[in-house]
Amino acid sequence: MNKSFKMDKSLNTKTPFVSREKIEEIMKVYPTPFYLYDEKGILENARNLYKAFSWCEGFREYFAVKATPNPEILRLLKTVGCGADCSSFAELKMSEICGFSGDDIMFSSNETPVEEFEYANKLNAIINLDDITHIEYLKNNGGIPKKICLRFNPGGDFKIGTSFMGKPGEAKYGMMREQLSEAIKILKNEGVKEFGLHSFLASNTLGNEYYPALAKLMFEVVLDLSKEEGVTFSFVNLSGGIGIPYKLDEKPNDIFLIGEKIKEAYDEIIKKNGLKLKIFTELGRFMLAPFGALIAKVIHEKHIYKEYIGVDACSVNLMRPMMYGAYHHITVLGKEKQKEDHVYDIVGNLCENSDKFAIDRKLPKIELGDILFIHDTGAHGFSMGYNYNGRLRSAEILLKENGDFELIRRKETIDDYFRTLSILPGFEEYK
Numbered sequence: 328m329n330k331s332f333k334m335d336k337s338l339n340t341k342t343p344f345v346s347r348e349k350i351e352e353i354m355k356v357y358p359t360p361f362y363l364y365d366e367k368g369i370l371e372n373a374r375n376l377y378k379a380f381s382w383c384e385g386f387r388e389y390f391a392v393k394a395t396p397n398p399e400i401l402r403l404l405k406t407v408g409c410g411a412d413c414s415s416f417a418e419l420k421m422s423e424i425c426g427f428s429g430d431d432i433m434f435s436s437n438e439t440p441v442e443e444f445e446y447a448n449k450l451n452a453i454i455n456l457d458d459i460t461h462i463e464y465l466k467n468n469g470g471i472p473k474k475i476c477l478r479f480n481p482g483g484d485f486k487i488g489t490s491f492m493g494k495p496g497e498a499k500y501g502m503m504r505e506q507l508s509e510a511i512k513i514l515k516n517e518g519v520k521e522f523g524l525h526s527f528l529a530s531n532t533l534g535n536e537y538y539p540a541l542a543k544l545m546f547e548v549v550l551d552l553s554k555e556e557g558v559t560f561s562f563v564n565l566s567g568g569i570g571i572p573y574k575l576d577e578k579p580n581d582i583f584l585i586g587e588k589i590k591e592a593y594d595e596i597i598k599k600n601g602l603k604l605k606i607f608t609e610l611g612r613f614m615l616a617p618f619g620a621l622i623a624k625v626i627h628e629k630h631i632y633k634e635y636i637g638v639d640a641c642s643v644n645l646m647r648p649m650m651y652g653a654y655h656h657i658t659v660l661g662k663e664k665q666k667e668d669h670v671y672d673i674v675g676n677l678c679e680n681s682d683k684f685a686i687d688r689k690l691p692k693i694e695l696g697d698i699l700f701i702h703d704t705g706a707h708g709f710s711m712g713y714n715y716n717g718r719l720r721s722a723e724i725l726l727k728e729n730g731d732f733e734l735i736r737r738k739e740t741i742d743d744y745f746r747t748l749s750i751l752p753g754f755e756e757y758k
């Protein structure tokens with residue numbers, strides 16, 4: 328495969344993984360708006376991740392369930408060997424129902440309610456402790472397992488060379504270096520035999536340097552702690568953070584290069600010192616974002632001080648542009664070859680002016696009934712949905728490798744929305 332060609336191509340355009348004809352076929356059964364996921368892309372990408380780490384015995388990706396919490400997506404990733412990274416009761420429960428248990432589940436939570444520790448323990452999940460004080464919670468709620476993971480926060484600023492990556496010192500997660508030593512002493516006394524180290528220092532990173540730099544930092548801490556405390560570390564969990572190119576001028580990460588660079592650090596720090604570690608990841612965005620799209624139909628156009636295109640989806644379906652000012656590329660399906668000679672704001676129907684999927688976006692001339700493919704929404708898209716303005720969550724559909732499509736979550740109905748009000752007069756029927 329010629330990788331550089333693929334990269335160059337993605338600099339000028341983004342190609343939807345589905346045609347307008349296929350979408351029209353789907354729309355006959357399931358009306359817009361809906362999320363569409365690309366089974367082929369998901370599987371290929373996941374297999375490549377495993378290939379990139381094939382040098383590392385026991386490598387495993389624990390898919391960050393919060394990115395795309397759909398059972399069929401979890402089951403699909405399971406076929407490639409992935410586990411599930413959970414941080415709430417609902418995510419644990421969904422993973423359990425999908426057949427994940429024991430070492431298949433990483434429980435990387437924070438500010439954890441005690442019942443969730445208890446449940447994670449019941450499933451024999453690998454528990455990733457966010458804080459030293461949680462040892463006591465765990466002890467009193469299900470007990471301390473033989474294998475445990477500790478979340479590390481190195482503090483200060485995280486830089487790679489001179490480039491600034493993030494401010495761990497301002498982040499609520501993880502333990503300080505001294506606390507790791509202390510936690511290990513306590514846990515050793517409680518009978519823990521096997522340790523793991525976890526850290527998440529930067530989100531949506533591009534440029535291939537983040538994971539190798541993080542791995543190096545963590546390998547060094549593991550080496551120090553193994554010597555200092557005389558304990559066995561069996562894995563490091565590099566967590567999430569590998570980014571994807573949302574914008575046209577951004578380059579995709581090269582997962583094979585990332586794997587190679589981590590191997591160099593591994594050989595240098597871990598192997599050379601006679602240690603052995605499994606490498607775990609908890610990627611969300613990298614696994615799913617490019618392989619999901621929000622599909623919306625143009626239902627209004629408005630010409631005032633600016634040109635507005637109103638669609639049948641809104642920010643409750645996709646919050647990232649409103650919340651982070653995030654860029655999501657938009658293709659008008661069937662007009663891929665037309666000149667982008669119009670400038671529009673693409674807006675939803677919330678009574679909230681920030682409800683815009685795109686601002687001053689150059690696109691081909693849009694007409695009523697056109698279908699928009701909002702790219703790279705397969706992770707942290709549907710899952711961040713909410714119900715503001717009484718708007719309902721959309722359906723999710725899986726486009727299979729063979730071209731079939733399958734409903735993997737029905738759209739919300741007014742019954743779902745009123746169900747929690749069924750305790751009130753007039754709403755009894757919505758139980």
Ligand SMILES: *Cc1c(COP(=O)(O)O)cnc(C)c1O
Pocket residue numbers: 391393394412435527530531566567568569609610611612613706
């Ligand atoms: C959100 C999250 C992830 C996934 O992050 P991505 O940016 O989607 O890769 C992994 N681990 C933890 C603990 C998280 O909170």
